[in-house]
Amino acid sequence: MNSAPDPARRSERARLAVLDSAMELCRENGFAQLTIEAIAERAGVSKKTIYRWWPSKGAVLLEAVSEAATAAAFHVDTGDLAVDMRTQLAGVVALFTPRDSSPVAALMSESQRDPSLATEVREQLIRPRIALFEERMRSAQRSGEIPEGADLGVALDLFYGPIYHRLVFHLDLPDDEELGARVDHVIAALRAMPAANR
């Protein structure tokens, strides 16, 4: 029988070396140059070991980014939604900067050509963060900063759309000042809008 590898015997040293090497190589050479062979060599690990524990180089990147990005892009709750969203959005922009060597951008790019990775990324990385965003929004609803009936899906699009729109087209990402203005507009719009019907 084709037995799956036994996680209990897994070398934590090798695991960390792989994740670190992947991040380093991505930052150094850009993700176009990121290869399994380079990761293995840098990590002092055999290719077999990588393939034993990860299905693809995208999966390595996902795990590396997951561990590194736990703290980043967190939603703080100071009670001032505008301030908190500026912080949050600036954090997200920072994750994608510089574009050519950001491991997060690499992960997104890799997802475009590997549907199963896309699913993993969406479920493990994106959905939980959307949930955190919605939590923060509900907190803002409770404190009256935005209406109870505001559609959180719309809110998500409004806050984050500008970033990803530009990311896709390689336009300049918004700077802090622009982010601030957009946050104000979005909050104003959410206040003005009637509740969506879904």
Next chain:
Amino acid sequence: MNSAPDPARRSERARLAVLDSAMELCRENGFAQLTIEAIAERAGVSKKTIYRWWPSKGAVLLEAVSEAATAAAFHVDTGDLAVDMRTQLAGVVALFTPRDSSPVAALMSESQRDPSLATEVREQLIRPRIALFEERMRSAQRSGEIPEGADLGVALDLFYGPIYHRLVFHLDLPDDEELGARVDHVIAALRAMPAANR
């Protein structure tokens, strides 16, 4: 001087065969399987001919998409902004569907790993379409559908952000109904917003 090939001698037959083959192969196998060799074979063209006229397979795709997408994603002007933007956004969504084999999606993905392609795409494909969008917006301003002072950059983000936001994360693209609701929200928001200061 590094003598560039002479466009006057270029074979139009070969050019069209390459562009068509690239589009077909992309639709058939998805762009992960799209290779220069496959394009060359399908087109009945030598690899050398492709490399002579295009620097990369992304550049082939850009030219193919450019020629194919001239009509698509056009901005109509019926005088009703909401109707026109629904049409337009539905056209854009259609361009990215189905995601795994859409040549346009392929082009965006390819741009993420080839900065020079990203620049070409932005300048040749995106900027002109942004200009068309702004033209339509100014028409709406003249007819009073949206305020004179509305920030068109904000409008761009609000209209298109939702699409690209979901594209990046492989979330479901909005359907016609949702697009309609978003268009209404955005137009309402634009009416409510004070002019931006840039």
Next chain:
Amino acid sequence: MNSAPDPARRSERARLAVLDSAMELCRENGFAQLTIEAIAERAGVSKKTIYRWWPSKGAVLLEAVSEAATAAAFHVDTGDLAVDMRTQLAGVVALFTPRDSSPVAALMSESQRDPSLATEVREQLIRPRIALFEERMRSAQRSGEIPEGADLGVALDLFYGPIYHRLVFHLDLPDDEELGARVDHVIAALRAMPAANR
């Protein structure tokens, strides 16, 4: 240090398949059609594997010929020099026949355009066989068939010159009868000649 591949890990199966395929293809199509790609395909081996172990297709041929030609062109010692040299020279002629598809002829041709291969061929293939020839000559000297003082370099030229002279110019190689007559002449000449002075 530029790490060379580790011979201990080398696949003997692949090595033999490559050598056999090279010989077969040479015999079937002539060496003008002999390519690395064809060898790789016939052998069921990747091009990478060939390039890992041999610097050029000439080197493959050299190894193939070396292994195949160990027995051929051997010097027997029946005590009758004329008989033995006829046997030997006929063997050499056979190695170059038919000219268009003889792997040995291919090797010589390849040597003309690859100086480093020429060196390898000379040192690994030719010099040892010259040594064997000289051994046989010394045996003939001891038995008195040719004078003690005969110059073995001259003997070498006289015996083998006729073959290679014709090979170079694509003249007909000597047949058995002609070989016999030449051998007799050469032996007579060696008996008549005074010792050379080098």
Next chain:
Amino acid sequence: MNSAPDPARRSERARLAVLDSAMELCRENGFAQLTIEAIAERAGVSKKTIYRWWPSKGAVLLEAVSEAATAAAFHVDTGDLAVDMRTQLAGVVALFTPRDSSPVAALMSESQRDPSLATEVREQLIRPRIALFEERMRSAQRSGEIPEGADLGVALDLFYGPIYHRLVFHLDLPDDEELGARVDHVIAALRAMPAANR
């Protein structure tokens, strides 16, 4: 009808430029680097022009060598065969020196992989020179330097064999001193040998 090119219209300028360029490139880069494209570029001639007048690059080389080698390797007749043959053999050795960039050596190498070129070379270049050699031999027979009955085919092998033997195996070609000694031996052998029977 597929009409052959008309020699009357042929450009002598182009013809000479091609032959010169072939010789120069051969001397500069060795014949492994000699290509039709390089000849065409160097000569300021289109590839089409080369293919119109010559069937292969070997044929170009043959014509170039033929024109250049008319004078070289001529048989002088001072009345002293030993002296004349030393001159002649030294001339032949010079034609093949330096081995890696000698157009004559290139021509021989090219003949190994192109049987029709081999035939051309033999008939146009070699046979006439063998005839000249035999003429000189007959002159020597008339003057009594070698016996009337001497086999000129054997003489040919004996004189030239040493050179081609070494050429094939990339052994050092004989220097003047060695050539002299060999010539003396061969003449002595020819005197001693009974007439061959063909």
Next chain:
DNA sequence: TGCTAACCGAGACGGTACGTCGCGTCTTCTA
């Protein structure tokens, strides 16, 4: 002396093979 057919340069074209790279699988050996 003007016409016209050919050669001429230039170089794009469809091909074949090159030598390299990275993939994902595999085998061998060590700890």
Next chain:
DNA sequence: TAGAAGACGCGACGTACCGTCTCGGTTAGCA
């Protein structure tokens, strides 16, 4: 038995020449 080392079959890469072909432009020989 996990892990390192790395050879293996595979397939695409981008390049070099091949020999053929189409272009205008020149040029040589006939009208």
